[in-house]
Amino acid sequence: MKNHRTSIVFISIMAIGFALIFLSSCKEKTNREMIIFTRSALKTNHLNSDKPDSLKYTGQTQIAEVNPGKPETSLWVLTSDFYSAKSPQISYDGKFMLFAAVRKQNETWQIWEMDLKNLKSRQLTKLKTDCTDPAYLPLGSFLFTSHSATGSLKANESIYTSNIDGTDQKRITYNPGRYVASNVLRDGRILTIGVQEFPETGDQKFLVMRPDGTKSELFYKGSNGSELSGRGMETDNGRIIFIESGKSNPGKGNLISVSYNRPLHSRLNLSSEIEGDFRAVCPQASGKLLVSYRKTTTDRYALYAFDPENKSLGKPIYSNNDFDILEVVDVMKHIRPRKLPSEVNAVIKTGLIMCQDVNVEDDPIKISGSMLKKISKVEIMGIDSSLGVFKPSGDGSFYLKVVADKPFQIRTLDEMGNVIRKCDWIWLRPNERRGCVGCHEDQDIVPDNRIPFAVKKAPIGIPVHVNKIKDKMIDTE
Amino acid sequence: MKRSTLFIRLSGIILVLGLLIYIPGRKWARAHVNEKTATTDHPLLCTSCHLYIQKTGLTAKLVNARYLSPINLTVSGDGKRLYVVAQESDALLIVDAEKNKVINKIGVGNQPHSVILSKDGLKGYVSNQWSDNVSVIDLSSGIVTDTIKTGSGPAGLALSRDGQALYVVNSFSSDVSVINLNSKEEINRITAGNNPTGAKLSPDGKFLFVTSRRMAITPYGEPLASELTVINDSSRRISEYKKIESAYMMENIAFTPHGDLGFVTLIRPKNYVPSIQVEQGWMMTHGFGVIEPGKDRKVSELLLDEPDSFYSDPFGIAITPDGKKAFISSAGADYISVIDVDSVRTLLAGASPEIRKLYSNNLGISSHYILKRIHTGANPKGIALSPDGKLLYVAEMLDDKIGVINTENLEKVSSIDLGGPGRITVARRGRRLFNNSSHTFQNQYCCYTCHPDMHEDGLVYNMSGKDMGKNVTNTMTLRDISETAPFKWSGTNPTVYISRTGYVFPLSLHVQNRSVIRILMP
Numbered sequence: 001m002k003n004h005r006t007s008i009v010f011i012s013i014m015a016i017g018f019a020l021i022f023l024s025s026c027k028e029k030t031n032r033e034m035i036i037f038t039r040s041a042l043k044t045n046h047l048n049s050d051k052p053d054s055l056k057y058t059g060q061t062q063i064a065e066v067n068p069g070k071p072e073t074s075l076w077v078l079t080s081d082f083y084s085a086k087s088p089q090i091s092y093d094g095k096f097m098l099f100a101a102v103r104k105q106n107e108t109w110q111i112w113e114m115d116l117k118n119l120k121s122r123q124l125t126k127l128k129t130d131c132t133d134p135a136y137l138p139l140g141s142f143l144f145t146s147h148s149a150t151g152s153l154k155a156n157e158s159i160y161t162s163n164i165d166g167t168d169q170k171r172i173t174y175n176p177g178r179y180v181a182s183n184v185l186r187d188g189r190i191l192t193i194g195v196q197e198f199p200e201t202g203d204q205k206f207l208v209m210r211p212d213g214t215k216s217e218l219f220y221k222g223s224n225g226s227e228l229s230g231r232g233m234e235t236d237n238g239r240i241i242f243i244e245s246g247k248s249n250p251g252k253g254n255l256i257s258v259s260y261n262r263p264l265h266s267r268l269n270l271s272s273e274i275e276g277d278f279r280a281v282c283p284q285a286s287g288k289l290l291v292s293y294r295k296t297t298t299d300r301y302a303l304y305a306f307d308p309e310n311k312s313l314g315k316p317i318y319s320n321n322d323f324d325i326l327e328v329v330d331v332m333k334h335i336r337p338r339k340l341p342s343e344v345n346a347v348i349k350t351g352l353i354m355c356q357d358v359n360v361e362d363d364p365i366k367i368s369g370s371m372l373k374k375i376s377k378v379e380i381m382g383i384d385s386s387l388g389v390f391k392p393s394g395d396g397s398f399y400l401k402v403v404a405d406k407p408f409q410i411r412t413l414d415e416m417g418n419v420i421r422k423c424d425w426i427w428l429r430p431n432e433r434r435g436c437v438g439c440h441e442d443q444d445i446v447p448d449n450r451i452p453f454a455v456k457k458a459p460i461g462i463p464v465h466v467n468k469i470k471d472k473m474i475d476t477e
Numbered sequence: 478m479k480r481s482t483l484f485i486r487l488s489g490i491i492l493v494l495g496l497l498i499y500i501p502g503r504k505w506a507r508a509h510v511n512e513k514t515a516t517t518d519h520p521l522l523c524t525s526c527h528l529y530i531q532k533t534g535l536t537a538k539l540v541n542a543r544y545l546s547p548i549n550l551t552v553s554g555d556g557k558r559l560y561v562v563a564q565e566s567d568a569l570l571i572v573d574a575e576k577n578k579v580i581n582k583i584g585v586g587n588q589p590h591s592v593i594l595s596k597d598g599l600k601g602y603v604s605n606q607w608s609d610n611v612s613v614i615d616l617s618s619g620i621v622t623d624t625i626k627t628g629s630g631p632a633g634l635a636l637s638r639d640g641q642a643l644y645v646v647n648s649f650s651s652d653v654s655v656i657n658l659n660s661k662e663e664i665n666r667i668t669a670g671n672n673p674t675g676a677k678l679s680p681d682g683k684f685l686f687v688t689s690r691r692m693a694i695t696p697y698g699e700p701l702a703s704e705l706t707v708i709n710d711s712s713r714r715i716s717e718y719k720k721i722e723s724a725y726m727m728e729n730i731a732f733t734p735h736g737d738l739g740f741v742t743l744i745r746p747k748n749y750v751p752s753i754q755v756e757q758g759w760m761m762t763h764g765f766g767v768i769e770p771g772k773d774r775k776v777s778e779l780l781l782d783e784p785d786s787f788y789s790d791p792f793g794i795a796i797t798p799d800g801k802k803a804f805i806s807s808a809g810a811d812y813i814s815v816i817d818v819d820s821v822r823t824l825l826a827g828a829s830p831e832i833r834k835l836y837s838n839n840l841g842i843s844s845h846y847i848l849k850r851i852h853t854g855a856n857p858k859g860i861a862l863s864p865d866g867k868l869l870y871v872a873e874m875l876d877d878k879i880g881v882i883n884t885e886n887l888e889k890v891s892s893i894d895l896g897g898p899g900r901i902t903v904a905r906r907g908r909r910l911f912n913n914s915s916h917t918f919q920n921q922y923c924c925y926t927c928h929p930d931m932h933e934d935g936l937v938y939n940m941s942g943k944d945m946g947k948n949v950t951n952t953m954t955l956r957d958i959s960e961t962a963p964f965k966w967s968g969t970n971p972t973v974y975i976s977r978t979g980y981v982f983p984l985s986l987h988v989q990n991r992s993v994i995r996i997l998m999p
Contacts, residue, residue, distance in 0.1 A: 261784065338918075352945060434754060446757060448723075449749050
């Protein structure tokens with residue numbers, strides 16, 4: 001009798017267990033061979049109508065997934081609980097998805113993470129301003145873009161980082177510009193599209209920086225007026241793939257590939273022989289690319305495979321006459337980027353910058369040294385006023401201690417005070433130490449092996465004319 | 478007493494005893510590891526020191542293995558045999574190049590470095606770096622027939638034009654022994670540059686070029702240069718000490734068949750530049766020198782690196798018999814770079830000294846002449862071409878293999894397993910880490926770069942601490958570091974390690990006299 005009762009209890013527990021497993025798997029989706037994309041019912045006219053900063057104005061977008069093997073029957077909208085959702089990015093283990101979404105119309109965009117096994121989402125940011133363009137950083141953190149003011153200027157998109165549970169949110173960019181469509185390279189640096197906004201709007205460029213906001217530098221820029229769309233995606237063979245449209249043909253999104261090793265000088269247009277325009281790209285493990293493409297402006301953007309070796313477009317993987325496909329990601333494991341060390345120390349309120357020789361210009365091989373204009377002085381410009389003018393050392397070097405997290409511009413001046421050259425806005429993070437070879441954008445030039453005269457003395461404090469701030473700054477350290 | 482009660486009581490006693498030992502024992506272990514490693518975060522792993530770095534006894538035999546570590550090699554005149562120097566096995570391996578199989582293993586001296594063949598191909602000469610001698614091997618019988626005494630640390634080898642004399646580069650005593658091969662005796666000793674290694678006779682047979690790895694001794698802050706020693710083969714006297722500016726670690730040298738260009742591997746360090754960033758080649762750049770052996774013996778320096786990718790620790794160099802392609806192994810990056818020699822000629826033709834200097838600091842210039850990068854096994858060192866130039870053999874030192882590359886399609890076609898131990902020990906894994914630059918940003922340098930041969934590179938670095946230019950630090954040797962705690966496992970400088978003035982304390986002194994350290998502490 002006792003044995004009989006024990007058997008009944010055992011069988012009941014087993015039955016309940018199986019039922020629970022069965023019920024919990026109802027909503028579970030297998031993500032093998034799945035492609036996730038963003039779709040919009042609103043007709044997208046061309047690339048320029050959807051500049052990166054107008055993410056929230058693209059209308060209602062959905063994130064959906066499809067099995068490329070059976071696209072007609074496998075479509076599944078993942079963000080049906082949201083009014084609009086965009087910018088999906090898959091975690092390095094292929095199990096989670098970051099995305100930006102709004103629950104209800106007129107709410108702010110926030111960052112969410114979805115478990116792709118049970119399709120449950122959790123909110124990671126709760127800021128008052130829009131949070132968009134999320135991307136995974138290695139080892140339990142992520143980055144996103146949100147609005148923040150820089151000095152006296154109106155708020156623009158800056159990059160923030162955060163722990164994956166939404167804690168410890170930190171702003172890492174501080175110049176008067178916008179940053180959108182960020183991604184993380186395998187070397188651990190953030191690759192982002194940056195646009196200078198002050199005093200006038202500049203061209204879109206790919207910039208790289210460490211995840212603490214240090215060592216920001218140019219990665220790629222196209223011809224004047226060209227526009228970039230979406231994230232730069234790194235392939236297994238050392239290329240960065242992205243969509244770019246030229247000023248002369250703004251309606252046509254080209255599929256561009258540059259070498260990671262030398263991005264400024266290795267541009268390859270993969271779609272030059274293909275009529276139509278591209279909207280989004282994602283590399284696959286096979287070496288092929290997933291692309292969003294349409295042949296004419298009357299067509300909808302549909303999902304295709306693209307062979308970068310032969311520069312040829314395959315057959316459509318998925319298309320829908322009611323929707324444009326705006327972004328695409330492949331659900332798969334990715335190589336986890338390198339975790340870079342950080343020198344940022346919030347206690348120290350300044351950073352150091354050293355320039356080895358202000359006379360070094362872009363491509364000095366083409367410009368004979370004797371033809372260069374004689375640089376007499378260097379001026380450090382803030383947003384509202386000059387922060388100081390000084391003479392470089394005899395070897396052309398200078399060494400500055402600058403208040404951290406404040407944008408500044410370096411200008412070289414001739415004897416008469418005329419501006420010879422100015423660089424883009426830069427900033428230093430607290431305790432950042434940074435070096436420049438000279439006044440140039442090209443990354444080809446390495447420093448000459450000599451001790452710069454300037455570092456034999458104490459650094460010049462910037463701003464030089466605000467003694468109180470300077471003293472306070474020194475006291476702090 | 479019931480058996481179960483006894484069991485429970487015994488378990489309880491063991492648990493209490495265990496806890497009593499564990500808690501203070503753990504504290505003691507933490508203090509011991511902190512003291513030995515000079516860090517506070519090293520894991521409490523007794524095996525790290527008490528198992529894996531044991532050098533003697535049964536434990537050492539069990540956990541370690543004797544690897545071959547091929548460092549240099551040469552190919553027989555008919556291309557059928559490879560002669561491979563197995564540095565860690567103190568042996569010369571003879572490999573059947575058709576069957577890709579080791580057919581003989583000949584014991585030589587301690588830590589052999591290089592091998593060359595006599596002009597008739599019947600004898601082999603192997604330099605034994607730690608035995609201070611050269612082994613003479615009868616290749617048909619595989620017997621060491623003679624051992625010739627040399628200077629200290631024999632490394633690179635070259636034959637005189639007539640084949641009657643052997644030049645032996647003594648890397649430790651920084652000179653070159655001239656050996657009469659008939660009498661088997663040293664007949665002359667010629668002073669070379671600092672820590673010389675590679676040697677090559679120019680194709681016209683007039684001059685011997687000897688590379689050096691270290692900079693000539695210079696006061697801190699003065700321009701640095703290494704010396705390329707040029708020796709007249711007829712007179713056996715110095716022709717010139719050619720200064721190679723801002724470069725060191727010139728490991729090997731090769732010439733085009735017509736002798737119009739010579740290529741020498743080198744590193745251009747940035748030790749004078751404050752070490753505030755790695756990006757854009759602020760720590761190390763790697764390249765080669767191009768020697769134009771005319772009247773002035775002009776030397777230009779070009780980089781192998783690219784703006785976002787570095788090819789650390791160039792070592793081996795070979796040029797095809799048609800003079801069209803040069804191959805350089807990057808031992809830290811596991812790559813062979815293929816250079817289009819004609820493109821180098823075009824680039825340098827008519828370039829002024831000022832422009833050539835700009836080339837040497839330009840990471841983009843390599844796009845003009847690099848044809849391809851070929852991935853290799855771990856730590857590619859010496860390389861050699863088959864006589865027809867169709868195959869390139871690569872000594873993959875930390876894989877115990879010889880990689881075979883087709884020089885026409887520039888693809889790796891096979892790999893010759895030399896028969897080393899199959900397993901990878903902890904020590905071997907550590908050595909791979911030490912020699913591989915993939916652990917630094919964009920492969921710019923590895924531990925070996927500043928600590929060649931686990932030693933030091935002789936440079937003083939402008940390390941950036943709180944400020945720039947105020948923390949001048951020499952590289953220290955890592956030899957026998959396992960005997961001299963603290964080990965700096967975390968890679969950071971513990972506070973007690975550096976005094977306020979930036980003076981670096983010798984590790985051994987730190988252990989021997991802690992009170993001195995305390996006096997210097999801020």
